[in-house]
Amino acid sequence: MKTFIVLLLLCVSALGAETDIHVLTLTKTNAEAGWVATRDVFTRDGQNNLIRITNVRAGQVWWVCHFYHAGQLVANFVADSTSSRFNAEVSPYCVSLSYSQSGRIESAAIGTKDGV
Numbered sequence: 001m002k003t004f005i006v007l008l009l010l011c012v013s014a015l016g017a018e019t020d021i022h023v024l025t026l027t028k029t030n031a032e033a034g035w036v037a038t039r040d041v042f043t044r045d046g047q048n049n050l051i052r053i054t055n056v057r058a059g060q061v062w063w064v065c066h067f068y069h070a071g072q073l074v075a076n077f078v079a080d081s082t083s084s085r086f087n088a089e090v091s092p093y094c095v096s097l098s099y100s101q102s103g104r105i106e107s108a109a110i111g112t113k114d115g116v
Contacts, residue, residue, distance in 0.1 A: 069110045
């Protein structure tokens with residue numbers, strides 16, 4: 001959970017540095033089933049950079065983040081109150097994570113596989 005918050009804050013602050021960043025938020029609710037789903041789509045220059053999905057049902061919250069670069073899905077992050085998972089997708093890009101001494105992810109960087 002803390003990892004997700006750190007990634008989220010890092011992504012939002014990095015995106016906020018650009019002037020052509022747009023965020024579209026969509027929310028769906030189902031009162032009978034007792035769930036709310038929110039999707040935030042972050043775009044830069046017309047391309048998705050991050051899609052963040054927050055689901056709430058019966059007091060449980062879980063998140064799914066899809067990270068994109070140059071229009072391609074690069075990685076996914078899924079978290080709930082008990083665990084978190086990060087996986088890289090097959091793409092021409094790599095994802096690097098930096099950790100704090102306590103084991104929390106402090107930053108994520110996306111680049112080409114030759115280091116650019």
